[in-house]
Amino acid sequence: MGDNRIITLLTDFGWGDGYIGAMKGVILTINPRCLIIDVAHEISPHDVIRAAMVLGHTYHYFPQRTIHVAVVDPGVGGQRKPLVLETEHYLFVGPDNGVFDLVLKREKGIRAYELAEKRFFLPQVSHTFHGRDVFAPAAAHLSLGTSPGEMGPTVNHDDLITLNIPIPSMEAETLQGEVIYIDHFGNLITNISQEVLREFTVDEMVAIEIGGEMIKGLKSSYTDAAEGEIIALWGSGGFLEISLKERNLHRERGWMKGERVRIRRWR
Amino acid sequence: MGDNRIITLLTDFGWGDGYIGAMKGVILTINPRCLIIDVAHEISPHDVIRAAMVLGHTYHYFPQRTIHVAVVDPGVGGQRKPLVLETEHYLFVGPDNGVFDLVLKREKGIRAYELAEKRFFLPQVSHTFHGRDVFAPAAAHLSLGTSPGEMGPTVNHDDLITLNIPIPSMEAETLQGEVIYIDHFGNLITNISQEVLREFTVDEMVAIEIGGEMIKGLKSSYTDAAEGEIIALWGSGGFLEISLKERNLHRERGWMKGERVRIRRWR
Amino acid sequence: MGDNRIITLLTDFGWGDGYIGAMKGVILTINPRCLIIDVAHEISPHDVIRAAMVLGHTYHYFPQRTIHVAVVDPGVGGQRKPLVLETEHYLFVGPDNGVFDLVLKREKGIRAYELAEKRFFLPQVSHTFHGRDVFAPAAAHLSLGTSPGEMGPTVNHDDLITLNIPIPSMEAETLQGEVIYIDHFGNLITNISQEVLREFTVDEMVAIEIGGEMIKGLKSSYTDAAEGEIIALWGSGGFLEISLKERNLHRERGWMKGERVRIRRWR
Numbered sequence: 001m002g003d004n005r006i007i008t009l010l011t012d013f014g015w016g017d018g019y020i021g022a023m024k025g026v027i028l029t030i031n032p033r034c035l036i037i038d039v040a041h042e043i044s045p046h047d048v049i050r051a052a053m054v055l056g057h058t059y060h061y062f063p064q065r066t067i068h069v070a071v072v073d074p075g076v077g078g079q080r081k082p083l084v085l086e087t088e089h090y091l092f093v094g095p096d097n098g099v100f101d102l103v104l105k106r107e108k109g110i111r112a113y114e115l116a117e118k119r120f121f122l123p124q125v126s127h128t129f130h131g132r133d134v135f136a137p138a139a140a141h142l143s144l145g146t147s148p149g150e151m152g153p154t155v156n157h158d159d160l161i162t163l164n165i166p167i168p169s170m171e172a173e174t175l176q177g178e179v180i181y182i183d184h185f186g187n188l189i190t191n192i193s194q195e196v197l198r199e200f201t202v203d204e205m206v207a208i209e210i211g212g213e214m215i216k217g218l219k220s221s222y223t224d225a226a227e228g229e230i231i232a233l234w235g236s237g238g239f240l241e242i243s244l245k246e247r248n249l250h251r252e253r254g255w256m257k258g259e260r261v262r263i264r265r266w267r
Numbered sequence: 268m269g270d271n272r273i274i275t276l277l278t279d280f281g282w283g284d285g286y287i288g289a290m291k292g293v294i295l296t297i298n299p300r301c302l303i304i305d306v307a308h309e310i311s312p313h314d315v316i317r318a319a320m321v322l323g324h325t326y327h328y329f330p331q332r333t334i335h336v337a338v339v340d341p342g343v344g345g346q347r348k349p350l351v352l353e354t355e356h357y358l359f360v361g362p363d364n365g366v367f368d369l370v371l372k373r374e375k376g377i378r379a380y381e382l383a384e385k386r387f388f389l390p391q392v393s394h395t396f397h398g399r400d401v402f403a404p405a406a407a408h409l410s411l412g413t414s415p416g417e418m419g420p421t422v423n424h425d426d427l428i429t430l431n432i433p434i435p436s437m438e439a440e441t442l443q444g445e446v447i448y449i450d451h452f453g454n455l456i457t458n459i460s461q462e463v464l465r466e467f468t469v470d471e472m473v474a475i476e477i478g479g480e481m482i483k484g485l486k487s488s489y490t491d492a493a494e495g496e497i498i499a500l501w502g503s504g505g506f507l508e509i510s511l512k513e514r515n516l517h518r519e520r521g522w523m524k525g526e527r528v529r530i531r532r533w534r
Numbered sequence: 535m536g537d538n539r540i541i542t543l544l545t546d547f548g549w550g551d552g553y554i555g556a557m558k559g560v561i562l563t564i565n566p567r568c569l570i571i572d573v574a575h576e577i578s579p580h581d582v583i584r585a586a587m588v589l590g591h592t593y594h595y596f597p598q599r600t601i602h603v604a605v606v607d608p609g610v611g612g613q614r615k616p617l618v619l620e621t622e623h624y625l626f627v628g629p630d631n632g633v634f635d636l637v638l639k640r641e642k643g644i645r646a647y648e649l650a651e652k653r654f655f656l657p658q659v660s661h662t663f664h665g666r667d668v669f670a671p672a673a674a675h676l677s678l679g680t681s682p683g684e685m686g687p688t689v690n691h692d693d694l695i696t697l698n699i700p701i702p703s704m705e706a707e708t709l710q711g712e713v714i715y716i717d718h719f720g721n722l723i724t725n726i727s728q729e730v731l732r733e734f735t736v737d738e739m740v741a742i743e744i745g746g747e748m749i750k751g752l753k754s755s756y757t758d759a760a761e762g763e764i765i766a767l768w769g770s771g772g773f774l775e776i777s778l779k780e781r782n783l784h785r786e787r788g789w790m791k792g793e794r795v796r797i798r799r800w801r
Contacts, residue, residue, distance in 0.1 A: 012451075012452075013451060014309075014450065014451025014452075015282070015305075015307060015308045015309045016279075016307055016308065016309045016310045016311065016317075016321070016451065017307065017321065017450045017451050018277075018306065018307045018321035018322075018324055018325045019503070020305070020306070020307070021275065021277070021304070021305070021306030021307050021321075021325040021328075022324065022325045022328050022503075024304050024305075024306065024329075025275075025304075025306075025325060025326075025327075025328030025329035025330075025333075026328050028273060028304070028329060028330055028333075029328065029329065029330045032272070032273070032330055036304070038305065042451065045451065045452045045453075045513075045515070046452075046513045074489070074490075074512075074513045075489075075490050076488065076489060076490070077487065077488025077489060077490050077491075078488060078489075078490025078491075079490070126501075126503050127487045127488035127500070127501075128488060128489065128500065128501070128502060128503050128508075129503035132328070132503065
């Protein structure tokens with residue numbers, strides 16, 4: 001059994017459509033001994049930023065040499081390149097559309113190749129489903145030991161697509177960020193990382209304004225909140241999260257992706 | 268390790284209800300060495316046509332001898348027969364209610380048996396959950412090498428239930444089909460296959476009318492569309508699909524299953 | 535290969551958030567040879583009663599020595615203890631918040647331990663995601679053969695949290711229960727078990743009142759119903775279920791969790 005036995009799947013496909021199943025069938029036909037792991041599906045359709053963040057928060061928990069396949073691919077059939085990335089610890093397969101943004105920022109020793117060698121694809125490649133026809137078979141061949149460099153020409157690191165994840169703006173008195181996604185619980189995840197807040201202020205004595213509400217200070221866990229209290233805390237991915245204890249804040253207040261979050265020092 | 272190691276699951280069960288989990292437990296208790304693959308779940312409840320199409324678009328991507336279990340079973344506990352089908356390449360387990368319609372049309376060398384031998388069921392069989400009590404244990408026994416013919420009497424091929432999937436009507440000037448399901452992205456999948464369109468016209472110079480909108484010609488991929496343009500293209504299952512670039516057409520226009528699609532030659 | 539090879543996951547995490555994936559990565563990094571099985575996800579958020587019932591209806595279908603991980607954990611980061619339970623047949627890992635209620639009532643030879651030994655956790659434990667940082671690594675170590683007793687101090691059985699699942703009230707003429715959850719099909723599952731009904735009456739000649747409707751007698755399967763008829767029958771978990779043939783009763787009538795169900799003898 002080789003090193004690259006685990007193939008993970010992250011997609012915006014719905015469970016009811018069978019696209020996830022077709023990818024698994026293609027992989028198992030090429031390598032019946034690999035282990036396919038469902039990491040995330042039903043990501044909001046075409047939401048490359050969210051996919052990039054979910055991938056960024058999960059890939060490094062897997063064993064070395066895991067092959068991560070990410071298929072959130074609104075540009076399928078168009079100009080965007082199909083990629084394989086080789087890093088110090090992992091392999092990644094998916095479209096060159098920014099879905100690997102966090103990977104590119106964190107991993108070392110990255111080599112990128114365009115998936116161009118048709119012998120690693122399905123015999124017929126559709127214009128609408130490269131997850132099945134290109135990415136799944138490429139991942140399966142990698143799990144059998146094919147070297148990424150055999151799959152196509154090198155892509156220059158500087159030519160790889162990165163994302164315009166909104167960056168918080170920092171002024172003397174205010175740090176302004178925004179909600180970048182909403183999770184299944186209705187918690188609002190912002191683009192304000194612990195590193196960014198530390199640059200702005202030495203402690204966590206801050207007032208956080210969102211949608212006309214003022215939140216004073218951060219909690220250390222959801223259970224520190226009173227019933228019905230809106231709180232801010234560090235989410236498991238290291239970003240500031242706004243939450244309503246055991247309730248769905250997004251649904252109750254209608255706050256969406258893009259909602260502004262302003263932070264001031266508080267004394 | 269035997270040949271029939273892979274068991275796939277396709278159901279209309281919700282992930283939150285535990286029915287999927289119960290089936291897996293039953294299978295692993297009988298054969299802890301088999302590989303269970305989630306192909307599709309949360310198919311719209313009781314939608315046998317959709318299940319048949321999802322199965323039809325996925326099963327043939329799996330390795331030979333895969334055992335496909337399909338449980339979309341509104342008639343559970345009633346008269347419909349529990350089946351095992353053996354084809355040239357695969358085994359199928361599920362209710363005789365049309366869910367195997369596309370399989371029956373495409374596979375060769377089909378032999379069908381009624382699941383009747385109670386020794387291959389759970390000791391207690393409920394009237395509401397044959398997925399757990401009948402189909403899962405039968406599949407697990409097949410994966411251990413039990414021959415389908417041991418499980419019950421032969422069913423005549425002509426007696427197997429097929430579906431009334433709406434067939435497009437072709438007249439001199441018009442080919443009329445309809446939307447048969449809507450995927451997770453809100454794309455509308457019609458019953459018009461490439462074969463049917465080729466019968467109607469030699470090229471793809473067609474005008475497609477749906478809900479008062481006129482679409483001229485087919486695109487080859489989603490990325491060929493302008494922002495906000497409604498397009499038609501061949502979906503990954505080989506059927507005509509109506510789509511709105513990176514948006515949810517179903518939700519924005521309210522077009523549903525059954526919506527008519529009229530095609531005329533266009534010059 | 536050890537005995538404890540199977541690890542099941544039951545969570546209220548959404549498929550699109552990556553939390554499920556992160557747990558799997560942690561487990562596979564510690565034990566790449568274990569078999570991870572998705573039993574249930576997207577359970578209604580924070581609904582510990584529903585999680586307890588789904589777990590109670592599924593765990594016993596799995597092979598002996600299966601390790602069941604249940605993460606529906608609204609109190610994460612607070613006072614509730616992280617637990618490992620060892621029973622005659624299984625191991626369970628999750629929070630001490632009632633999610634193991636049915637397990638505690640049914641399993642024998644239960645020994646409970648608080649997960650306290652930090653060497654079995656991830657090096658950094660967040661306040662918001664013990665599924666990834668505490669429960670996943672503990673389960674993986676159990677699958678490698680670590681004894682539950684090594685993981686922390688014994689917890690007295692009487693100190694374990696149980697649930698206030700509403701208990702039906704029985705009077706001379708009336709048995710009153712309620713809807714405790716609604717499944718993916720829109721069927722209403724009540725808290726009235728076969729045992730409770732048998733205590734109330736010797737046969738199933740009962741009239742069941744819900745939301746102003748009167749249902750006479752029980753059906754043995756969904757297919758016994760006429761089109762549009764509201765029926766009562768025994769669900770696959772052994773509880774009385776109210777259902778509308780091939781339709782979503784919950785959505786059509788608006789009946790919710792907590793809706794009262796009154797049963798009278800009927801002649």
